[in-house]
Amino acid sequence: MPKKLLNKIIRQIDAEELAGFTLDRRSGELCYLDKEKAKTLKIPAPMCRDFFAAVEKFLAEKGKNTSQRFRLLTPKGRVSISLDSRTENGSQKISAEIERPEKLLGFKGLGFTPEQQKKIKNILARKKGLIVVGIPAGEGLSNTIYSLAAEINLETRSAYLIAAAKEYSLKGLNFISLDYPTEEDLRTKLDWLDKKDAEVIIVPEVYERQTALALAQMANRGHLVLAGCRSRDSFSVLNSFLKAGSAQEILANFSLIISGRRARRLCPHCVEKYQTSREEIGALAKRFAWKTREAEALAPKKLLRSVGCPSCHYHGHSGKIGLYETLILDQELKAEKDILAMRNLAFEKGYRPLVLGALEAAKNGLLSLREILSLKI
Ligand SMILES: [Zn+2]
Structure with a gap:
């Protein structure tokens, strides 16, 4: 479990209301966002190595190769963390998206x-x-x-x-x-x-x-x-x-x-428009038990997806709706x-x-189709 190490890292940056971070194995650099300004911390090599090993072990234990969501108690209360591991430009990266208890939305x-x-x-x-x-x-x-x-x-x-x-x-x-x-x-x-x-x-x-x-x-x-x-x-x-x-x-x-x-709302900083594919319409039809023709009529012709950027810690999401x-x-x-x-x-x-409202939100560029397919409805 990377919890101990993660706790260590979180304690280092908790005071700054961390929303997420990305750790690069090769450089040992930990990038995080603080009040919409990216900051970088250098993590000592042994700690970085331990962290990657612990995350890999954790993901393997959970039977997942690339991502896992779990809850953790930090000095500032219970947070929910989505952990994601991937290789980019030849270096392994781990990113975490951290969610704190919601403020009253009004x-x-x-x-x-x-x-x-x-x-x-x-x-x-x-x-x-x-x-x-x-x-x-x-x-x-x-x-x-x-x-x-x-x-x-x-x-x-x-x-x-x-x-x-x-x-x-x-x-x-x-x-x-x-x-x-x-x-x-x-x-x-x-x-x-x-x-x-x-x-x-x-x-x-x-x-x-x-x-x-x-x-x-x-x-x-x-x-x-x-x-x-x-x-x-x-x-x-x-x-x-x-x-x-x-x-x-x-x-x-x-x-x-x-x-x-x-x-999860799509990150507005790294979205791209694309044509809804036949496979996606098929997936929608299967997920909501619609006829293909129904799914074709309901699905937006064009959708948005996010490709990942530093401001969303390469998760592609920014907040919730x-x-x-x-x-x-x-x-x-x-x-x-x-x-x-x-x-x-x-x-x-x-x-x-609700699903029709979700499709409307996807049409307006707020949601990805993947997110709709994963809604618990
Ligand atoms: Zn982004």
Whole structure:
């Protein structure tokens, strides 16, 4: 494991908020980016040699030849590191891209389209309703929930967050600590909030069906409820909520479902345009179970890819973007007889699954096709 050595290197440069580095075996030079200015450190030859040996061993242990992603605890907190090994101009290079816990992105920073922003803002301003965000682990659920919460006027509406821990501090948001709540614990708190006339209730992570029912009931009693769960997409959220109680009770004030993912943004400094190939269209069709003709129609004719440069540490990426789909539950949709009929009507009304948003982002030069193929959707 190169962790010890990596730690040593990271400690050397952690103070400068390192985002990544490249180490060249031949020259022993460690290049890193500090406030968008490239800097170079000379690494002693034995340490450099050890580092390469450790990285090779680490990659071999993981059964990977060239790249691996792992987590590491540094003096400044937990970081996620993508390690990449390659040969360039006859010399072996190792580069690492380092990601720290996300800053609160805020409503505008999440990456909703202007149209999505408008609809969501409208629903967040309502007096009551149930809004559920379904995002798998590691794809930005907390950031999305807290950023949406920040858009609600928390200082003028009595607002409460029920969670094991407060991940971000928001002005005007009261915190109720509840570690791994049982349904009974949660119901006790919710009843208390109901009596207290709480207007906004935020539960960042819903674990059980019964909790889903309790939250729908709070929305029916006139509260605005914002909840998060680990679901793949909007219809999975809808499906699991509908299993929690009678459709009438669950849907009465259910207003919005949001699902999302994080994707790596292409480095803007080293992109090149190219014609989408037949192989890529084939890969898209296979990945999303589309007919070839469908994939041809959906895929952008031209795409961008990054070739790697010092400013992205030859990873080709620079930061992340959010990709979201929104499902607005209006009266017409709620009147449908089952989830399949709701799904069909949603498509007719312009519901766009996340993958279409991702293709749009690729068309706009923000994402590579490779990134879309690797999205966990
Ligand atoms: Zn680049």
